[in-house]
Amino acid sequence: MATTDDLDFDAMNARYAEERAKRLRDDAVDQFIEVKTEVADLDRDHYADPDFSRDPIVEETDALIVGGGFAGLLAGARLRERGVDNFRIVEKGAGFGGTWYWNRYPGVSCDIESYIYLPMLEELGVMPAEKYSKGTDIRAHCNRIASTYDLHRTALFQTTVEELRWNEDRQRWIVTTSRGDEIAARFVISCTGVLSNPKLPKIPGIASYKGHSFHTSRWDYGYTGGDPDNWGPMPGLKDKKVAIIGTGATSVQAIPLTAESARHLYVFQRTPTSIDARGNKPTDPEWVKSLKPGWARERRDNFTFFTAGIGTGEDMINDGWTDIVKHISAPPGTDPSQVDPIEIMKGGMRKMERTRQRVDAIVKDKATAEALKPYYYYFCKRPGFHDEFLEVFNRDNVTLVDTKGRGVEAITEKGVVANGVEYEVDCIIYATGFDWFNDYTHENGMEFYGRGGQPLSKHWEDGPRTLYGMQTHGFPNLMFMRQAQSGSSYNYTHTADEQTKHIAYIVAESIKRGYSAVEPTAEAEEAWVNEIVTNAGMRKGFMDVCTPSYYNFEGKYTIKAARNEFYVGGPKAYNGLLEDWQKEGSMKGLEVTKG
Numbered sequence: 001m002a003t004t005d006d007l008d009f010d011a012m013n014a015r016y017a018e019e020r021a022k023r024l025r026d027d028a029v030d031q032f033i034e035v036k037t038e039v040a041d042l043d044r045d046h047y048a049d050p051d052f053s054r055d056p057i058v059e060e061t062d063a064l065i066v067g068g069g070f071a072g073l074l075a076g077a078r079l080r081e082r083g084v085d086n087f088r089i090v091e092k093g094a095g096f097g098g099t100w101y102w103n104r105y106p107g108v109s110c111d112i113e114s115y116i117y118l119p120m121l122e123e124l125g126v127m128p129a130e131k132y133s134k135g136t137d138i139r140a141h142c143n144r145i146a147s148t149y150d151l152h153r154t155a156l157f158q159t160t161v162e163e164l165r166w167n168e169d170r171q172r173w174i175v176t177t178s179r180g181d182e183i184a185a186r187f188v189i190s191c192t193g194v195l196s197n198p199k200l201p202k203i204p205g206i207a208s209y210k211g212h213s214f215h216t217s218r219w220d221y222g223y224t225g226g227d228p229d230n231w232g233p234m235p236g237l238k239d240k241k242v243a244i245i246g247t248g249a250t251s252v253q254a255i256p257l258t259a260e261s262a263r264h265l266y267v268f269q270r271t272p273t274s275i276d277a278r279g280n281k282p283t284d285p286e287w288v289k290s291l292k293p294g295w296a297r298e299r300r301d302n303f304t305f306f307t308a309g310i311g312t313g314e315d316m317i318n319d320g321w322t323d324i325v326k327h328i329s330a331p332p333g334t335d336p337s338q339v340d341p342i343e344i345m346k347g348g349m350r351k352m353e354r355t356r357q358r359v360d361a362i363v364k365d366k367a368t369a370e371a372l373k374p375y376y377y378y379f380c381k382r383p384g385f386h387d388e389f390l391e392v393f394n395r396d397n398v399t400l401v402d403t404k405g406r407g408v409e410a411i412t413e414k415g416v417v418a419n420g421v422e423y424e425v426d427c428i429i430y431a432t433g434f435d436w437f438n439d440y441t442h443e444n445g446m447e448f449y450g451r452g453g454q455p456l457s458k459h460w461e462d463g464p465r466t467l468y469g470m471q472t473h474g475f476p477n478l479m480f481m482r483q484a485q486s487g488s489s490y491n492y493t494h495t496a497d498e499q500t501k502h503i504a505y506i507v508a509e510s511i512k513r514g515y516s517a518v519e520p521t522a523e524a525e526e527a528w529v530n531e532i533v534t535n536a537g538m539r540k541g542f543m544d545v546c547t548p549s550y551y552n553f554e555g556k557y558t559i560k561a562a563r564n565e566f567y568v569g570g571p572k573a574y575n576g577l578l579e580d581w582q583k584e585g586s587m588k589g590l591e592v593t594k595g
Contacts, residue, residue: 007353009346012375013545019375020547020555022405023271028548028556032199032432035215042215042430043198045158046222047101048094052158056180063087063507064175064183066161066446067191069098071481071496073142074119075189077149078504084511088183089155090175096155097142098193099434100135103250104228105219106257108135111249111278111385112491113317115296116303119493120145122296127288131319132280136229156181164188165449166476171516171595173477186516187507191481192446197435201245205411213428216250223427224261234261242266243416243423245408246431247273252384254431259392266399266423268416270407271381271547274355274374276320278385300494304571307490320385321490324378327351345542348378362390369393371402380546433550450475463563467520467528467589468578470499476517476593477510479503484564485532487574498575505582506590516595524589529563536562 025031035042062084065072068091079087093101110117114133118141121127126144128137146152160178167174172184198217200206214220221228225236234257242262244251247269259265299316306315306322315322328347356373363369372393374381392398403418410417415424448456451474459465459474466472469486470479481499489495510518520528540557548555553564567574581588 007350009349012349012353015375016377016547017545019405020545023548024555025548027202028554029550031202031554032435033202034435035198035200035218035430042200042213042218044218045093046218046220047104048158052094054179056182057156058182059088060172060184061086061088061186062511063187063189064173064185065089065189065191067091067098067193067481068093068096068155068157069100069191069193070119070142070493071191071193071500072096072098072189073145073149073151074493074496074500075191075481075503076151076154077120077145078500079507080149082504082508084504084508087154088185089151090159090161090177091155091157092160094157095139095143096146096151097139099217100138100142102198102217103135103219104221105216105250105254106226106228106231106234107253107255108250109133109253109280110135110138111253112321113303113319114138115283116300116317116491117493119497122293124148127283130280130282132278134231161446163447163449164478165453166451166478168451171476171593186511187477187479188448189479189481189503189507190446193481198430198433199435200430200432201407203408203411208413209411209415209428210413211415211426211428213430215430215432216254217434219254226261231257234258237261237263237427239263240426241424242427242429243268243425244429244431245416246433247271248431248433249273249382249384250433251431252386252389254429256386256388256392258429259395259398262397264397264399266401266416266425268401268403268408268418269371270403270405271376271549272372272374272402273381273384274352274378275358275372275384275386275389276355277358278387279319280387300489300491301572303491304489304494308570320383324348324351327354345377352376352378359390362394364394368400371400376547377542377545380551381549382551448475448478450478463560465525465529465563467525468502468574468581469567470503471518471520471590473520473522473525476519478519479506483566485528485567487567487569487571487577489571495571498571498578502578502582506587509587510592513592514594515592517593518587518590520589521591531568532565533559533562535568536565538568539565 063079065075065087068089072089073096076089095101110133113131114128118128161175162178163176165174172186173188175183175185198215212223223236224234226232226234238261240262241264242258243266244255245268252273255267302316303322306325324347327350328343352374359369359372363372393400401418408416408418412422415422454474464484466485469482469484481496483495486495506518543552543557546552553561
């Protein structure tokens with residue numbers, strides 16, 4: 001491959017701006033809707049018992065955890081470790097796993113190294129079989145955590161929370177559910193996740209389509225054939241013309257196996273994803289033997305530094321995520337915190353040029369290759385990693401329909417319209433992602449009513465207001481597991497693990513000290529929000545030149561977007577801040593009510 005040393009940065013900036021302009025839309029995040037809004041059946045759980053029923057529960061508990069993904073599992077585990085055993089977990093699905101319960105599409109796997117993504121590996125004494133775990137293995141690890149900490153008996157599956165209302169007299173959250181339950185919870189921990197609510201683009205005519213359709217997070221093996229736990233042929237597609245709309249991280253994984261099974265596959269692309277090699281491989285047993293206590297935390301921190309472009313020393317992960325440092329020019333011995341942000345951006349541009357060169361080296365048709373090249377700054381969109389995706393476009397039965405940033409125009413009774421052409425298909429698969437923390441109104445259909453009956457959607461109408469991303473004034477004993485206003489890492493479970501430890505500390509200490517209610521002071525909340533918005537001001541310049549994506553709220557970076565930003569010090573400093581807060585012990589910044 002040619003080098004990127006002579007890259008014309010001014011010309012590339014101009015090209016990036018041109019490509020961004022093609023994709024800007026006035027409706028920004030409002031261009032998406034919930035899956036159930038247009039076609040309710042697209043939200044169907046294929047793994048749940050449709051005839052499931054149980055008697056309503058009326059009870060009181062120390063804590064109620066909403067959500068059974070990694071965040072909810074970690075919250076339950078950390079509560080157990082702190083001696084808090086009286087709690088419930090309410091989960092929409094029929095089992096644990098969260099996004100790994102729902103996402104069972106062919107090819108689903110983690111593109112973050114499993115040794116740092118899967119939490120509690122060192123504590124449970126287990127090791128993944130390969131560098132990037134398959135969805136089936138990740139779901140098994142979720143159930144391993146649940147079994148180790150006896151969480152199954154606490155769970156109310158196939159149940160959704162509908163309303164949570166603070167009762168001042170009882171000092172409890174009164175929680176009602178879709179099964180008629182009424183649970184009085186001393187604490188509520190909301191673990192609804194960042195990739196739990198599937199979304200659709202507002203394409204005219206979605207409900208008019210007469211063929212079969214589903215979202216990737218609700219993959220319909222009853223139609224496609226095949227086995228969600230053993231990737232292989234999907235005989236139901238052998239005589240079918242299939243459309244996949246979207247080319248993000250999910251689509252990158254689902255397309256190769258779908259292409260092998262379908263008579264013909266049309267891939268509809270708005271913005272190409274940067275595709276780097278993944279390089280999966282079995283876990284080396286000799287490497288496992290060499291690990292020292294504390295290896296998991298050290299490795300997670302190493303990933304965080306290198307993906308921020310400030311890593312030094314050994315790159316323990318050594319994959320497409322962390323090699324951005326190799327493209328950054330800085331004198332030897334430079335303090336990582338002093339690296340010029342412009343140089344980090346240029347490093348990302350060099351990395352993207354290598355990505356485009358990789359497309360040319362693999363995709364044979366020149367026009368298709370050109371359409372697959374990403375022209376935007378690295379980390380404007382979530383990068384992709386795969387070893388077979390680009391090769392798919394050399395197949396005779398695969399057609400890339402590049403919409404040049406405009407997206408699909410319409411859905412008809414027979415198929416998909418793009419670039420003025422109707423493509424008749426037997427099946428449409430929506431690989432259109434999930435709600436991020438876009439324009440907040442409420443958490444996944446729930447509404448929280450705090451002191452005086454104030455709804456959280458009103459308190460947060462201009463964006464979230466929290467202390468450390470986890471608590472908010474006027475809503476006592478309510479904890480959130482959210483990336484907004486936290487020290488977020490690209491490795492989500494790292495953030496979730498640190499937050500659940502902090503939350504479990506607050507819950508356990510409050511019970512021990514006899515506090516009936518804890519919440520941030522208005523002053524502490526305001527100070528933290530201001531710190532987040534200050535960081536947003538620093539990042540705004542970058543976000544304003546990024547191609548539209550969920551990272552920059554589809555190109556409209558408002559004050560609401562700014563309040564969804566992260567702690568300026570980054571995840572390492574954020575985690576240290578939480579640890580120091582706990583060690584100090586006075587619950588600084590919280591109002592406490594003794595019961």
